[in-house]
Amino acid sequence: MSKDKQENIPSSKVQRAGRFFKTGMKVSGNYLKHYSKKVVNSNVDRKDLDKKNAEEIFKMLTQLKGTALKIAQIMSMDHGLLPEEYTEKFKEAHFNNKALSGPLIVNTFKKYSGKLPTELFDEFNPESVRAASIGQVHEAWKDGQKLAVKIQYPGVADSIHSDINMAKPLVLNLFGIKEKDIEQYLEEVVSKLVEETDYEHELANGEEIAKKCAALDYITIPKYHADLSSKRFLTMDWLEGQPLTDFLAKKEEFSQEDRDKVGQQLLDFVHFQVHTLHQFHADLHPGNFFVMPDGKLGVLDFGCVKELPLDFYNNYFLMLKAGLDNDVPKLRKYMYKMDFLRESDDEETDQLFFDVTLKTINLVAQPLVHDTFYFGNKELFDELAKHGTEVSKKSEFRSSKAIRGPQDAIFLHRTFFGLYNILHDLNATVKLDRSFFDRLEEA
Amino acid sequence: MYDKERLISAYIEFYDKNQRFPDDADEFANYLGSDAFEFLKTFNPLVSLKAFIWEEYFDKALEQCQQDPSFEQYACREVYLSILYNIVNVLNERREMNKSMISFTKSLPSFPKELKRMKVNATGFYKEMISAGQNSGEIATRPLVDYQYNKWCWYGTIFVIYFWIKDTSEQNEQTDVAIEKVAHLIFDILNPNAVDSSIEFFTFLFKQGFK
Numbered sequence: 001m002s003k004d005k006q007e008n009i010p011s012s013k014v015q016r017a018g019r020f021f022k023t024g025m026k027v028s029g030n031y032l033k034h035y036s037k038k039v040v041n042s043n044v045d046r047k048d049l050d051k052k053n054a055e056e057i058f059k060m061l062t063q064l065k066g067t068a069l070k071i072a073q074i075m076s077m078d079h080g081l082l083p084e085e086y087t088e089k090f091k092e093a094h095f096n097n098k099a100l101s102g103p104l105i106v107n108t109f110k111k112y113s114g115k116l117p118t119e120l121f122d123e124f125n126p127e128s129v130r131a132a133s134i135g136q137v138h139e140a141w142k143d144g145q146k147l148a149v150k151i152q153y154p155g156v157a158d159s160i161h162s163d164i165n166m167a168k169p170l171v172l173n174l175f176g177i178k179e180k181d182i183e184q185y186l187e188e189v190v191s192k193l194v195e196e197t198d199y200e201h202e203l204a205n206g207e208e209i210a211k212k213c214a215a216l217d218y219i220t221i222p223k224y225h226a227d228l229s230s231k232r233f234l235t236m237d238w239l240e241g242q243p244l245t246d247f248l249a250k251k252e253e254f255s256q257e258d259r260d261k262v263g264q265q266l267l268d269f270v271h272f273q274v275h276t277l278h279q280f281h282a283d284l285h286p287g288n289f290f291v292m293p294d295g296k297l298g299v300l301d302f303g304c305v306k307e308l309p310l311d312f313y314n315n316y317f318l319m320l321k322a323g324l325d326n327d328v329p330k331l332r333k334y335m336y337k338m339d340f341l342r343e344s345d346d347e348e349t350d351q352l353f354f355d356v357t358l359k360t361i362n363l364v365a366q367p368l369v370h371d372t373f374y375f376g377n378k379e380l381f382d383e384l385a386k387h388g389t390e391v392s393k394k395s396e397f398r399s400s401k402a403i404r405g406p407q408d409a410i411f412l413h414r415t416f417f418g419l420y421n422i423l424h425d426l427n428a429t430v431k432l433d434r435s436f437f438d439r440l441e442e443a
Numbered sequence: 444m445y446d447k448e449r450l451i452s453a454y455i456e457f458y459d460k461n462q463r464f465p466d467d468a469d470e471f472a473n474y475l476g477s478d479a480f481e482f483l484k485t486f487n488p489l490v491s492l493k494a495f496i497w498e499e500y501f502d503k504a505l506e507q508c509q510q511d512p513s514f515e516q517y518a519c520r521e522v523y524l525s526i527l528y529n530i531v532n533v534l535n536e537r538r539e540m541n542k543s544m545i546s547f548t549k550s551l552p553s554f555p556k557e558l559k560r561m562k563v564n565a566t567g568f569y570k571e572m573i574s575a576g577q578n579s580g581e582i583a584t585r586p587l588v589d590y591q592y593n594k595w596c597w598y599g600t601i602f603v604i605y606f607w608i609k610d611t612s613e614q615n616e617q618t619d620v621a622i623e624k625v626a627h628l629i630f631d632i633l634n635p636n637a638v639d640s641s642i643e644f645f646t647f648l649f650k651q652g653f654k
Contacts (some may be wrong), residue, residue, distance in 0.1 A: 103524035103624060110532065111614055118512055154619035156610045196610065253642050 067201065102126045108151055110432060112230035120228055121147070130243075132287075132301070134197060139189055139238065146238040147225065150199070153318060156233075157197040164190055188407040192282070197291035200235040206236070206302035219266045220290075220298045239298040241290030248286055248425050256427070261429025263375065265297040270419050274412070275436035278313050280438050282306040282411040284418030286425075306411040316409065316443050323361035331358065340404050353404070356391055363387055364416070368434055375420065376427030447495060450475075454492050465489065466577075490556050493544050500541075505531035505568065519576035523596060527603050527622045528564035531615060532608060542608050554601055565600055565611040569593035583635040592633055599625045606615050610654070 105126060109117045117124040121140040128136035128151075130245035137153040164186065195201055196329045210221035220239065228235035244262070252261060266289065281288070283304040290298030319334035331355070337342040340357045341350060361382050367373035423430065457474050458464055468489055483589035507529040508514050514525055534541045545555050554562070570593040578581035582592070606621040 101520050101524050101623060102513060102517065102624075103528050104619060106513070106525070107528040107532070107619065116511055154616040154623075155612065158616060 014038060018331075035372055066181045077313050097130045100151070104154065105151055108154070112232050117149075122150075124149070125412070128381075134303075140235070143229070144147070147228070147347050148222070148238045149228075150234045150236075152197065152199065152232045157194060159198070160190060160193050165195075171359055185407050185410055188410050191409065192304050192306070196283075198231055199229060199303075200231050202301070202303040203229055203234060209273070209277075209281065209302055209305065213269075213272070214307055217268065217273060217418040218296050219269055220292050220294075220296045222298070223299065236300075239290045239292065239300065241292035241298045243292060244286035244289035244422070244431060247291050248422075252427065256429075257345075259426045260430065261295070262291055262297065263423045264430045267430050269297065269299065269331060269434075271433065271436070274308070274313075274415075275317075275439070278308040278310060280306055280308075280415060282415050284415045284422070286422055289355055291423075304411070306408075306415075308406060310410065312406060312408045314410070316406075317437065318369070318442060320361055320365045320439050321440065338406055342404075359387060367420075367430075368432055370432060372431050374429045375423035376429075381420075381424060451496055451499075455537075455540070458543075462494075464543065493557040494560040494617075496544065497558050498564055500530065500533045501561045501564045503533050503602050504599040507532060518579075519572050519633075520626060522572055523599075523630065524622060524626045526568075526599065527626060528619070530600065530611075531603065531618055531622070534604070535615065536550050545604070545608070546589075547608070558601065558604075562597060566593045566597050576608055580635070581629075582633045583639050585639070592597060593630075595629055601628050612636070 038224070067335055074153045091321055106116060107122065109115060117126075119142070123141040125139040130137050132150055134156045135150050138149045138151065139360050140149045141145045149207075179264065198411040203226060206221060206224050213219050213221065220241075222236040222239055225237075247254065247262065270280065279297065281302060288299065290300070290302040292298045315334055315337045318332065319338055319340075320332035322334055332341065333396075335354065335357055336343070345353065360391070363380065366380060367375070453475055454464070454471065456609055457471065465474060471489065504526055508522070508525045511525065514522070517525060539585065545557050573582055573589070573592045573596070577584050577589070583589070602625055603622055607615060607618045610618045610621075612618075
């Protein structure tokens with residue numbers, strides 16, 4: 001039997017803690033090595049160090065699967081805001097995973113449906129075809145229809161809280177953030193992660209979004225099968241398309257026109273959800289998208305769907321609009337509403353946060369100034385990275401006053417970072433529809 | 444006349460009515476309405492009755508394993524995993540009752556007396572399983588040691604039962620993780636590994652006259 005099949009998920013709290021501790025030790029070890037190297041050779045690049053650390057953290061996170069892998073994914077989204085070495089390594093998290101044992105799969109079916117996989121399906125392939133972040137995907141057939149069955153790793157929901165608590169110090173240290181500053185945001189992240197472990201919830205989300213997106217003729221959302229699904233396994237029609245991860249890996253083989261088309265579909269899909277539905281797929285990594293044989297964009301995994309409160313939505317995008325229009329009084333008004341500026345700030349702090357937020361808006365919303373935008377241009381990403389580094393170097397941004405903004409923005413940012421990254425990888429030129437600005441309602 | 448099956452169902456019936464098992468044979472005999480002497484001749488002490496129930500659990504788990512068509516094709520590691528999962532499934536059918544039907548002492552590995560009959564069945568089955576695994580090459584043949592393999596599998600089984608009793612996670616998901624861990628630990632040791640290669644290497648050197 002293959003020893004590859006789960007080299008075991010370390011799941012007791014002590015074991016998991018042990019793993020984090022071990023990695024922490026190695027990370028510090030790498031820093032020591034780096035500095036001792038520096039004494040003898042001052043040309044040693046910080047990149048060298050980041051690469052070693054990324055490898056260690058990556059090893060740890062993939063070994064832990066579940067929440068930890070999710071953290072790896074969220075981190076890998078921040079292309080440009082992280083050293084390149086981290087991003088490259090974390091990207092592997094989307095597909096590099098190990099399989100669960102056959103008896104565990106059978107047991108999951110029995111436990112959650114009272115039936116064996118062979119009773120539920122005409123045929124079931126016990127070998128998984130790919131990994132999902134908190135589970136793995138199998139092929140199955142019923143009544144001549146090929147299906148995709150996603151099965152969750154056991155104990156994921158249970159370990160979310162303890163994983164977050166243990167991953168926190170390590171991750172926060174690495175990125176120079178203080179724990180107390182992000183507690184209000186962690187609640188949002190944890191609640192979404194817990195939601196993602198409930199496949200019945202994902203099924204309901206998927207069906208709802210599919211219904212609302214029925215008019216989008218460029219999108220394919222697979223049909224879900226509630227009678228063949230449960231809290232821990234989820235069955236949907238098999239998408240025959242090419243995973244976007246493969247498409248991106250072989251992007252040179254596709255014409256620029258094809259790449260632009262995929263990019264446009266993705267952008268339009270995100271914009272439609274955010275600006276029309278105010279409810280969006282918030283796990284925008286290439287593993288969740290497929291380029292379909294009929295040219296449509298296949299969308300999977302509605303485990304993490306974020307609903308935007310209307311107040312937040314209007315204020316947030318009105319703030320962006322004011323920023324792009326350079327309308328300072330309005331911008332200030334919305335910055336206060338969005339908690340980027342605070343009444344308690346002294347003049348200097350106020351100016352600092354105003355400048356930084358304005359610059360961020362101008363960078364992040366820059367594509368919206370144009371009718372068409374070329375995302376392959378490295379300038380925007382380089383500037384974003386430079387801006388990120390500059391901000392993180394400022395001592396003011398390392399204080400407890402620094403972490404600002406509404407918690408509702410976390411998944412919106414995550415989604416747009418995901419979108420920009422994919423568009424950048426696609427080297428795509430896309431058309432931007434700014435008409436949503438006219439529909440915003442001022443409070 | 445009370446036979447084994449009738450006594451077992453009466454014993455469970457007692458639990459259902461009282462949410463506990465009888466404290467002693469007399470209490471159970473009174474409940475049965477027969478005289479204690481006749482009863483005690485067959486089952487003395489009550490722990491034997493529990494042992495019969497646990498013995499049946501192993502057999503039932505094995506039956507459930509065989510309902511899965513892939514069971515026949517499983518390698519030993521998966522057979523063992525499958526048995527452990529099904530033992531837990533059987534235990535979950537009467538969760539509270541089964542938890543109160545076993546008494547672990549604080550220090551493992553002193554094993555509950557209630558499992559003595561189950562042990563005979565389980566170690567017997569594991570012995571056959573290991574022998575098949577050794578024939579296929581999945582499990583290493585190691586003179587002086589390998590006769591103990593079936594006991595290691597039994598200790599793994601006890602660990603899982605012990606873990607299940609303590610497990611408070613939803614749908615016993617942590618027990619599933621525990622099963623994966625214990626089965627892989629045992630089979631990583633039982634599979635031919637670096638130890639076997641080292642022994643073979645040094646035996647070779649010894650035979651060649653290297654010193």
